[in-house]
Amino acid sequence: APAPPASDDGDTETATEDADPGKARGLMHRSARGWRRLKRRCAKCCHLCCLVAQSYEERAQTPLQRCVHSTIFKSIISLCILVNAMSIGALSQEAVTAAITNKSPNRIWEDIEFALSIIFLVELVLRMLAEGRLFLIGDDWMWNVFDSALVLQFVIEEAMGPQRDAPTFSFTRVLRILRFARILRIIRLVRYFATARIMVFSILGSMVNLCWIGVMLAIVLYSFAIFFLQGIEQNWPSFDEATKADVENDYNTIIRAMLSLFxxxxxxxxxxNKMTPFLQDPFFGTFFVIFIFFMFFGVLNVVVGTFVETAAEVSRRDREHAIERETTRAQEYANDIREFFNQADKDRNQVLNWDEFQSHLNDNRMKAYMSSLDLDVSQASMLFHLLDVDDSGEVGVEEFIGGCMRLKGTARSIDVNVLLYECEKVMCQVVEFKDFVKEKFEAFEAFFGVWTDNTRTSGSTKVRKKRHDLDLWTGSDSPRESVQGPRPGQFLQNLVRAPLPWKKDMDGRRSGSIVSMKSMKN
Incomplete structure (x- = not known):
């Protein structure tokens, strides 16, 4: 089909595009596949850079820092802490036995404790040299101060020499009492065990709640103690001697009454046994049962719930535990996916094609296994195409594992929001393109209408040729329109009804024409 007429001065450029849709789709497909490959290569490069940076940081550490932070060094110190705790217990037992039997205690445990104290002193010096100023301002500065205090106590005790055993020297008695504070060093071990660390942090985090719980229990017990003391006062003349003895033992003061209720x-x-003084009065006896019921099923349950909530909150805040838990879970899931891949890969070439994937999913056990991994296998073809990001017809091991981890479970909130964002962006582009096309078509309609009005009376061969080209381009077949030009407003309707360039009419000729977008923009 001929192109629309151009102006005499050459300002308007029009062309006819006979685009092949199959070829265009092929170009788009190859372009998208190349873009996906580029993104995958960039991700691999970033991962490689991270590994290089990590290895560089490891090499940047001094030999002393690598030694102090090594797993072997920490394991040896942990073993020494356990042995030190046992030696302190053995020393306490030997001291009591010697006091009872009037014999001198065995010196072997003191020698073991001395050797362990020397090891702790060396360990503290090595950590101070390795960490430098981070020893006092780093993340573990509280543990470092605690270890320094224990080592300083050992140094002072050894510097005193024989005077430390003098029974009249008060300072040595204080040091002897503080010696057993070394047992607290065993708390350092909780840093290497996630469950024990959470329990200790939960106890420490519950101290404020524990104080308020103690205040509440004191108020409740104080109120009930006053009430029951009034009951004892009213029923005191009717008590027998045995009951009076129990009352004098359990309820003689307000503090004793609170202790008995507790x-x-x-x-x-x-x-x-504590209810015996109130059995003679049904009112106070019933009220004592109500007190027990209220404390058991009301107050104590609230206390337990408070501690459980605090422990759960501490567990959520424990970053190391959360990272370790998520890493372990992801590793286990990746191992399960890798096992499925190895079973489906019949030719053992570390590549899974569609035939292998489909034949492996025909087994109901494999379908159930994939469902247990939170993967929907009801549409196996769609699942395979989603895993095959480069559209090569084959899926590698890492590509398969990464795709399964990305597609497992249901859509999350971020997935839905990303989809909404992409749809909104596409809609904005479509609306913008629609406005652009509408503006250009209206400009063309106005231009061609003016042009036909100016050349309607012309009889030259050139003008007739342009009018004939315009009729073919607008699809006008009426003789009246061929002479007078298209009616106002009909050009856009004829253009919309005109078939696209790749559509053929019944006569086998192309009857549509489209102006190139490049010419439109120009």
Whole structure:
């Protein structure tokens, strides 16, 4: 089909495009595949750079730092801490035995404790030299100060020499008492065990709640103690001698009454024994049962719930535990996916094609196994195409594992929001393109309408040729329109109804024409 007429001065450029849709789709497909390969190569390069940076940081450490931070060094120190805890217990037992039997204690445990203290002193010096100023301002500065205090106590005790055993020297008695504070060094071991660390941090994090719980229990026990003391006062004349003896033992003061009620709730004594003075009065006896019920199923459950909530919060805040848990979970999932890949890869070429994937999923056990991994295998073809990001018809091991980890489970909130964002961006582009095309078509319609009005009366061969080209381009077949030009507003309708360039009519000729977008923009 001929192109629309151009102006005499050559300002308007028009062309006819006979684009092959199959070829265009092929170009788009190859372009998208090349872009995906480029992104994958960039990701591999970034990962390689991270590994290089990590190895550089490891090489940047001094030999002393690598020694102090090594797993072997930490394991040896942990073993020494355990042996030190056992030696302190053995020393305490030997001291009591010597006091009872009037014999001198065995010196072997003191020698072991001395050797361990020397090891701890060397370990502290090595860490101070390796960490430098981070020893006092780093993340573990509190542990470092605690270890320094224990080592300083050992140095002072050894510097005193024979005077440390003098029974009249008060300072040595204080040092002897503080010696058993070394047992607290065993708390350092919780840093290497995630579960123990969470328990210790939960206890420390619950100290504020524990104080308020103690205040609440004191108020409750104080209120009930006053009430029961009034009952004892009213029923004192009717008590027998045995009951009066129990009352004098358990409820003679307000503090003793609070202690008796606390023991009856916490299991320090059977609450039926504490209830004996109130059995003669049904009102106070019933109220004592209500007190036990309230404390067991009300107050104590609230206390337990508070501690459980605190432990859960500490577990969520424990960054190391969360990272370790997620890493372990991801590693286990990747191992399961790798096992499925190895079973499906029949030719053992580390590449999975569609035939192998489909034949392996025909087994109901494999379908159930994939479903247990949070992967929807109801549409196996769609799943394979989503895993095959480069559209090569084959999926590698890492590509398969990464795709399965990306597609497992249901859509998350971020996935839905990304999809909405992409749809909104595409809609904005479509609306912008629609406005652009509408503006150009309206400009063409106005231009061609003016041009036909100016050349309607012309009879030259050139003008008739241009009018004939315009009729073919607009699809006008009416003789009246051929002479007078298209009616106002009909050009856009004829252009919309015109078939696309790759559509053929019944006569086998191309009857449509489209102006190139490049010419439009120009």
């Amino acid at each position: 023991m009856s709730v916490t299991g320090g004594d059977d609450w039926s």
